[in-house]
Amino acid sequence: MKIVIIGNGMVGHKLCEKLIARNSQQSLELVVFGEDTRPAYDRVHLSEFFAGKSARDLELAGYDWYAEHHIKLYTGDPIRSIDPATKTIHSHLGLTENYDYLILATGSAAFVPPIPGVEKEGVFIYRTIEDLELIRDYAPKVKSGAVIGGGLLGLEAAKALIDLGIKEVHVVEFAPRLMPRQVDEAGSKILQTKLEQLGLHIHTNTNTREILGGQNITGLKFSDTEAISTDMLIISAGIKPRDELARHSGLATGNRGGIIVNEKMQTSDPFIYAIGECALYNGMIYGLVAPGYEMADAVASQLMGDNKLFTGFDMSTKLKLIGVDVASFGDPFSTGNAVRTIVLEDQHKNIYKRINLSEDGKQLLGGILIGEADQYNMLLQTCKNKLVLPPDPETIFLGEKNGTVRQGGGVLDLPAEAIICSCEGITKDTICCSVTGQGCESVDTIKKMTKAGTGCGGCVPMIKDLVTGTMKAQGKYLRNSLCEHFSQSRQELFDLIKIHDLKTYDEALDKLGAGHGCEVCKPAIASIIASLWGEMILKKGNDTAQDSNDRFLANIQKGGSYSIVPRIPGGEITPEKLIVIGQVAKKYNLYTKITGGQRIDMFGAHVTDLPLIWEELIAAGFESGHAYGKALRTVKSCVGSTWCRFGLHDSVSFAIRIEERYRGLRAPHKIKSAVSGCIRECAEAQGKDFGIIATEKGWNLFVCGNGGSKPQHALLLASDLDDETCIKYIDRFLMFYIKTADPLTRTATWLNKMDGGIDYLRNVVVNDSLHMAEQWEAEMQALVNSYKCEWKEVVENPELRKRFTHFVNAPEEKDPTIKFEPMRDQKKVADWK
Amino acid sequence: MQTITHQKTQAWFEACHTHDVPHNGGVCVKYNDQQIALFHFARRGEWYATQNECPHRKQMALSRGMIGTSGDEPKVACPFHKKTFSLITGECISGDECTIKTYEVKVEQGLVYIAVDGHHENY
Secondary structure (H helix, E strand, O other), X not given: OEEEEEOOOHHHHHHHHHHHHHOOOOOOEEEEEOOOOOOOEOOOOHHHHOOOOOHHHHEOOOHHHHHHOOEEEEOOOOEEEEEOOOXXXXXXXXXXXXXXXXXXXXXXXXXXXXXXXXXXXXEEEOOOHHHHHHHHHHHHHOOEEEEEOOOHHHHHHHHHHHHOOOOEEEEEOOXXXXXXXXXXXXXXXXXXXXXXXXXXEEEOOOOOOEEEEOOEEEEEEOOOOOEEEOOEEEEOOOEEEOOHHHHHOXXXXXXXXXXXXXXXXXXXXOOEEEOHHHEEEOOEXXXXXXXXXXXXXXXXHHHOXXXXXXXXXXXXXXXXEOOEEEEEEEOOOOOOOOEEEEEEEEOOOOEEEEEEEEOOOOOEEEEEEEOOOOOHHHHHHHHHOOOOOOOOOOXXXXXXXXXXXXXXXXXXXXXXXXXXXXXXXXXXXXXXHHHHOOOOOOHHHHHHHHOOOOOOOOOHHHHHHHHHHHHHHOOOOOOOOOEOOEOOOHHHHHHHHHHXXXXXXXXXXXXXXXXXXXXXXXXXXXXXXXHHHOOOOOOOOHHHHOOHHHHOOOEEOHHHOEEEOEOOHHHOOOHHHHHHHHHHHHHOOOEEEEOOOOOEEEEEEOXXXXXXXXXXXXXXXXXXXXXXXXXXXXXXXXXXXXXXXXXXXXXXXXXXXXXXXXXXXXXXXXXXXXXXXXXXXOOOHHHOOEEEEEOOXXXXXXXXXXXXXXXXXXXXXXXXXXXXXXXXHHHHHHHHHHHHOOOOOOHHHHHXXXXXXXXXXXXXXXXXXXXXXXXXXXXXXXXXXXOOOHHHHHHHOHHHHOOOOOEOOOOOOOOOOOOEEEEOOEEEEOOOO | OOOOOOHHHOEEEEEEEHHHOOOOEEEEEEEOOEEEXXXXXXXXXXXXXXXXXXXXXXXXXXXXXXXXXXXOEEEEEOOOOOOEEEOOOOEEOOOOOOEOOEEOEEEEOOEEEEEEOOOOOOO
């Protein structure tokens, strides 16, 4: 069987894919003619050309793909005529091919209204890569630009002008509102307000009478009195099906254009089919890619012996226009007695949501979402699959605000035949089966196997949920086990260790684990025990379960020497104490450096010297700074209102109070904090696990910030708190973190993994939604009360002190392999060998 | 237990008292100019000895590492970069191509002895 396809756009290419997929008998001969000089490319993401994507990046498949599948592809060669009687076609370059079946996928062209002056330089259409290249080359010369057409593509073109650096951009729409085909009047108004806030000039209800200028465009004339000046214009006033070839060949076409097809996509000649934007089905041109793909699938099915029909396609769509979410689904406009609508119109945040319900309120008919479209996928599925709505249907689009939980289940509740990926027409069943049958366990493998999620990408979050959900259902879900010795997660172990009142690593391993432990579970369990009971970490045999730094209460450095950081709360230190640090460092030949956390670090101490050094530091009033532990490190502060002319509150005093409250607190990872005395934020509190910033009325509490390799700004948890409330919230926040985070997870990562994010966290900490606040505050107070300086205990306890030697059989000797070299009047450790 | 290569010159070196070594942890033993890491795997009632130097970055640190098991294989993790080595064969079991020397250990009347070579070698 020989099939000839005229047109190598997205839909024509999709047909090739669909035919190849069904061509297991190798019985097909495929010939493709494209007018364009390049093979099919992705027009849906055409605008990304301006964001730096090359024509190559937009390519759907190159010449290689066609060659590999033995498809003859002629590019840059449009078809001149079709002779249905002899079943032959003639190309512009003189080729003649006969066919068994012919498919027209000729697409559409931009509709250019007959406005005087359209021929002027600086007037463009927005259709192909070539158009975009012309626009890109012209744009640097201009200060202002305009787009005729306030539909989907027109607004994309406007965005392109903004991206090209054009300061003043106008959108001119003939209809009374933007996006008249997708959005109702109220929604349009919100969209318009939002776009105007972003700097677009929007003229609705406006007819362009004339394009002004000489050789080059200088402006648009709307009426005798109204005009705007503009240096360039993009016309995006709709599409015009490319039906001229069909018409000239005697095929039936519609009055207003389009090749008439039946539900098999057959034209008036049963051996000729038409698909995509050139096809007129049921009086309608489908100007989106998904229905075009659906048509391609129907044709492939017909030609290869099945009987899949095209019966119309819903035009649901979701996109981000200039950063504004816009979505419409089902029947967005349905009105009448049998329809109930629920509308949310937030003129403050510029959010508009409308859903149309059946009279009994049980079914979702369609809707519109502007400004926030997170629920689009679920609403679309609910609509398409006619799922029964919850008794309070508004909850399905009001979401999880104010602590109410969203009703109506998730993607797992959808029926098996639900279409998850509309672009490729992939059902839930297909995705789930590739998880269970083909072992796809990631979105990427699902993409490769089924092509789901490879189009617009909007369904990727649902695919992800389906993959994890299906794996979970199979019992295949990987438990968040600590290691080979403990099958439980850290959170489970935390609770179990508490319930069983376990005080040592060995007890925990005997009771809850198996085998003999390792370097993963030892420090994790030791940390849980420390967080729970607040006992000295080196006692009861727990010393050898501690990571090396905790075991020696110091930070091991290159070469095997240690560094020492005494606590300097809030970064405040007296001259006397500074002198002591200087004397100690000099006596033990230590390299000194100011740390990022407003403390002083002393490097190069032999393990044997550690107790001696600490004896002197403790005598001078210092205590451990826990720089070695997964524990509270420092609470940085700015100088605050006591000295600073901008300071609102005494940030140093508060930082000292905070640091002294949480010192020694063991956690899944280190914790850093800071207090700033005013909004200038000199203490960088927003980069900390918890940060406090003074306001006129009290303190703002920020949480889950991070510096390090993946910096993340902290998020505001609560505002204008008094000292006591602030501390209460920090107590709850820290206890919640300590109890639930995975090992070695900083607060930022912990929050990123938390369902519901900061809103959920705020609910737990501020609104006490779990009713744990009182218990957590009491537990924190118990830990605060049990605090003792670890180093003081070691210095005073000969048994513990005995472990701080290098040679067990020569305790007075130091490790002779540790070598230092001089550098800038101090010393440095010799480099790694 | 491992086989000793220099059978003829092997000697038992008295390292320390059993109570000098923490349960399920290690200490460093000085033997002439060598450093030997000695471990008391109390959970299994076993004693092990290896070179103290981690071959990865040549750090005298293995005696301060955490010990444990991988399957049934006793191992030690270097505190610097958590490279792990079998306490029986000395092979690196975290994927690197390096091996540490292991020594035979015996305990008699509260004293721990390590089987050492007669030569003074550096490892």
